[in-house]
Structures are given as structure tokens and as C-alpha cells.
Amino acid sequence: MKKILLALTAVAAMTGSASAADLAARPYVKAPVAAPVANWTGFYIFGGGGGGLSNADQSVVDTVTGTPLTITQRQGGSGWFGTVGLGYDWQFNSTWVAGVFADGQFGSIRATIQDPLFQITGSQKLEDSWAAGVRLGWLVAPNVLSYVNGGYSGAHFGQTNFTNLAGVPVGAHLGSYNRNGWFVGGGVENSLNIFGITSPGWFMKTEYRSAFYNAKTQTELLDAGNVPLVNSIRANSWNQTVSTSLVYRFNWTGPVVAKY
Template sequence: MKKIVLALTAVAAMTGSASAADLGARPYVKAPMAAPVANWTGFYIFGGGGGGLSNADQSVVDTATGTPLTITQRQGGSGWFGTVGLGYDWQFNSTWVAGVFADGQFGSIRATIQDPLLQITGSQKLETSWAAGVRLGWLVAPNVLSYVNGGYSGAHFGRTNFTDLAGVPVGAHLNGYNRNGWFVGGGVENSLNIFGIQSPGWFMKTEYRSAFYNAKTQDELLDGSNLPVGNSIRANSWNQTISTSLVYRFNWTGPVVAKY
């Protein structure tokens, strides 16, 4: 009996060893990877252009006393501009981005200037402007940023030459001047990769901006002598623009993959 038990034990041991040898090696399971996360932190530059509307609340006042001579009326105009700028963004969590920026604009956004008492009219041109501000954005997608912005702005308005209602020059003008103010706006910035273009670092942004400049009182001057003609015009300026710009982000080399 003892011999039988020993024999059975030996057979069972050999069978178990053979079964273990027949099993394949334990498969390797790779640790899971986090989804790609875009990183918006870094410097960028941009350039583009667009169109704008200009509006101004105007009234004619007495040059000597400043007494209003007409009721206030709103005049407007339109035009085009180009823009260049730079900025820095900081992505402070998975969906929010904050930044600072500065830019300059150049072009021709014209607005009508009128003196209904003398029945003369002219065109005043917003020639250059600049802005410095902050923006706050929310990531609609890892490579699409929707944002609002605001800040300080300055502008240069060119000389206005007056004509009569028939378009004949009357020999009077308003000098060009500088004005400061503020702006608010917003837009969308997205990687060009969403259009199937493989272009790491290149983005496109479309932005609306509304800028308000302080009122200015100007003497109507005689051409050649700069002597006052008799009245002055007081006007503020409100400019609305829409632009599209090409953006290059220096830090963007594609999505950053977080590893476990």
C-alpha cells in the first residue's frame, strides 16, 4: 500500500510540472496613458487685418465761450486696418487661460465731421492706434480658445479738410490729434490643425473689439494760417473692429502627453 501511495504522489508531481511548462508566459499589460493635453503657456506673435466702423457724437460750440451752438448728432464711417502684436499666455488649469498682450493698428477708418451752421463737411481718418490689455479664455477644446479681453488704448486721428455741400474745398480744416481711451472685446483662437493642416505652433484668431476715446474740442482753422474760423467742433470717438490674424506660438510643439 505504501508503495502505491508513493507512486501516485510521484505521478501527480510530474503531471503538475508538465502542465506548468505547457502554459505560456504571463502577458505584459502596459500602464494606461492619459489623454493628450494641450499646453497654452508661452509667448506668441500675430499679424492680420480687418474692417471697422467709426461713430462720433458731435456738436458745434462757440470757440470763445464753449457754449453749444447745435444739438449733439451722431456721425459715422467705416474703413480697413492692419494689425501686429505679441503676448504671453498662462494656462492655470485644464480649461482656463489668462494672458497679457499689446498690439498696434494702422489703416484708414474714416468718420464724417460736420458743421451744420456753416454747412461744411469733412472726413476724419483714424490712422493709427495701439492697445495694451489682458485676456481671459476658456478652452472649448484642447486646441480651441474662446476669450474676452480689455485694456487701455490710444489713437491718432488725421487732419480733416472741409468742403461745402457740393464738395468744393472751403479753405478750412481741423488739425490731427491724439486721443486715449479704453477697449473691450473677445474672440476665438484655434490651431490650424483642426483644418487638417499639419502646422505645429500656427494658429488663427478672429476678434471683435470696441474702443472708446475721450472727447476732443477742436477749432475750425483757416488753411495756411491756422487762424480760427469762428466755431469749434466737440466730438468723441467710438470704433468697432473685426479682425482675423495668423498667430505663431513659440512654445507649441504639439500636444503634451502626461505619463504615469
Template sequence: MKKTLLALTAVAAMTGSASAADLGARPYVKAPAPAPVANWTGFYIFGGGGGGLSNADQSIVDTATGTPLTITQRQGGSGWFGTVGAGYDWQFSGTWVAGVFGDAQFGSIRSTIQDPTIDITGNQKLETSWAAGIRLGWLAAPNVLTYVNGGYSGAHFGRTNFTDLAGVPVGLHLNGYDRHGWFIGGGVENSLNFFGISSPGWFMKTEYRSAFYNAKSEPIRFDIGDLPTINSVRANSWNQTISTSLVYRFNWTGPVVAKY
């Protein structure tokens, strides 16, 4: 009996050794590549256009004393504009991007100015504006940046010529003037490769912005002599815009494989 058990044990051991010898070496499995990243650090320029809405809280005040002559009324308008600008971004902590930028807008965003005490009305136009600010964004994908921004802004409002309610000129006007204030906004910027267009360095951004300008009084003037009348217009301004711009990034390398 003992001899039989020893014989069976020897056969089992030999069979196991042969099976192990028949197995090939374990195949080499390459480690998975790290997720692609992109380099957003560097300078960029952009240009585009869009549309905007203008709102203002207006009242008529005494030119000499500033005493209100009418209640405050909300006036509004709309129009279009073009924009150009430049900036610099820093990418940090992998998926965060911070930057500084400046831009300028030019176009025709119109609003209404009225003096109900003498029944005159006119169209005012926001002709140019500029902004300097910062932005902070998060990479939703290696080539897609979502961001918020804010900063300081200035605007120039053009001359307003008044007419009566029938549209007849009355010989009165409001000179053009400048206003300053601040803005907040946000948007999305993405590489054109996102749409399947092979164009290294080229991006598109769509942005919403609200700009708030301080209130100030401006006298209504006679066309002859440019002398002030006894009435002045006191108004602030709130402008909302949506724009789409084409962006070029000078140092864009596209998604690259991070090294260990």
C-alpha cells in the first residue's frame, strides 16, 4: 500500500512540473499611457464681434443745483459691436488657468434719452469701450476652458441730437462723454480641433459680459454756441454683451503625453 501511494505522489509531481514547463513566459503588458494634457500658458490675441443691450436709469436735474426735476426712468436700447484684444494665461495645478487681458470694443449700441419737461427725445450711442481685467478658468477637457472674468472698464458715449416728439430737430444736443466702471462675465474657450478642424493654435471663445458705469450729470446744450440750458441729464449705464471671437495662441502645443 505504501509503495502504491509513493508511486502516485511521484507521478503527480512529474505531471505538475511538465505542465509548468509547457507554459510560456508571462506576456509583457505596457502600462497605460497617462491622460493627455495641454499647455495653456502663454500669450494670445483675439478678434470678433457680437450684440449688446443698454439700460440706463435717467432723470432730469437742474444744471446749476443738481435738484431733480423728474422722477428716475429706465431707458434701454440694443445694437452690435466688434472687439479686439490680447492677454496672457498661466496654467497651474493641472486643470486651472489664470490670466490677465485687455480688450477694446467699437460699434453702435443705442439707447434713448428723454426730457419730459420740454418733450424732447434723442438717440444716444455707445461708440467705444475698453476693459482690463483678470480671468480664472477650469479645463473641462484638455482643449476646452470654462472661465469667469472681471475688472475695470471705460466707455465713450457719442453726441445726442434732440428732436420733438414728431421727429423735428429742436436745436438742442447732449455732448459726448466718457464713463468709467467695472465689469463681470464668463465664457467658454475651445480649440477648433474640438469641431474636428485641424488648426493648431486657433481657438474660439464665446463670452457674456455685464459692464456697469457710474452716474453723472451732463447739461443739455444749444446747438448755437454750445451753451448749457437749465436742464441736465443724470444717468448711469448698464450694458450687457455677448460676443464670439477667434483666438490665436502663440505657444500652443496641443495635447501632449506627460512624462513620468
């Protein structure tokens, strides 16, 4: 009987040691971590530049009566510009982002102005403009936003100095003026965390914009004394631009990782 008890005690001791050894050998497994989630909510600033096209439907009218003296014809031009701005975005679910923004543009987008009756021509420059609007975007990827935008815009157009067909100044001009209008556009904005380079907060956006400004009637003036002439030019302005800007987002420190 004593031999049986001793044998059972030895087996129990060996089993307990083996169980303890098995527990000690088990590897440590970390708890699962949620996938990184990017958040677009917050303020940002940007600056960049690009090129633009200008078009205008023009006609010559009588200065006193406003009666059209020629048929309407479309003139155009092109140029470059720089831009700076700021905005605020709000990501309201995993897919959509809405925001407000304001920006200014400065540069030299020129368009042709003509009076076929006097056979004179000149160049009118869009010197600077501003815009304030809203945008709505769809996240193609967590760090890539495709968006459309729209809003109000204002522009300053410089003085137009006329020459004859040979390019000789004729001593007449159109004065500078301001006009208001509206714009629509769209673009893509993406994080610069690419090619293995980490750039928290830095983005790049490329945007197309089409701005339409109200028609303006300008009296042709002699350079000497700004004496009004009998003809005036009536024209609207339609400007298309493409820009690329560097964006910095103040709230962006990289993907937000959920903690447990």
C-alpha cells in the first residue's frame, strides 16, 4: 500500500512540473491594434502658383447712348500668377470632407482689347484677384482628397494702352477697374508622405478654377487730360486657371492610432 501511495505522489509531482514548464514557455501575444485613421479636420495654409487663360466677349458701343456699334467678338490671352490662402476643413465621416477657404492671386494674365472702328488694340492685365468659398471633398484614400469648390470672387484689371496696327502708341487708353463675380472649380489634395519620406502636416494640391466677372463698359480716353472719346468698350471676363500649391495642415501629426 505504501509503495502505491509513493508512486502516485511521484506521478503527481512530475505532472505539476511539466504543466508549469508548459505555461512558462508560452509566447506573449499583444492585443490587436486598430488600423491607422487619418483625420482632415482643422486649419491649413497654402501657397503656390500656376497659369491661366483669359477670354472676354467684347463690343464697341456709343459712349453717350450705349448703342452697339460693332458685333460682339471674343478676345483672349494668357499668363501666370501666384496664390496664397487659408482654410478650415471638417471631416464628418470616413468618406466626406467639407470646408471653407479664402485666397488671393497676383500676377499677369493678359487679354486683348480691340476697337475695330478706330483700328486700335491694347492689352488688359488681370493684376490681382481674391476668392472666398466652400468645398466638398471625397476621400479617394485616407491621405488623398478629391474635391469641388465654388464661391465669390473679385478682380482688379489694369489700364489698357492702345496702339495702332503697326504697334505705335496712339495716345488713348482704358482706365483700370474692379469687378466682382463667382467661380467654380475642383482639384486633388494629397499627403506628401510618399516614397518612404515622412512629412507630417505637408500636403500638395492641384486645382482647376473657372471665374466669371460681370460685364463692364469703359469709355476710351485720350492720354492728355483723360478726355472721353466717342467710343466705349463693353466686355465681360472669363478666366480659367490651373495651380499647384504646397499646403500645411496645423492639426496633422500623422495617422491617429486608437489606444487600448
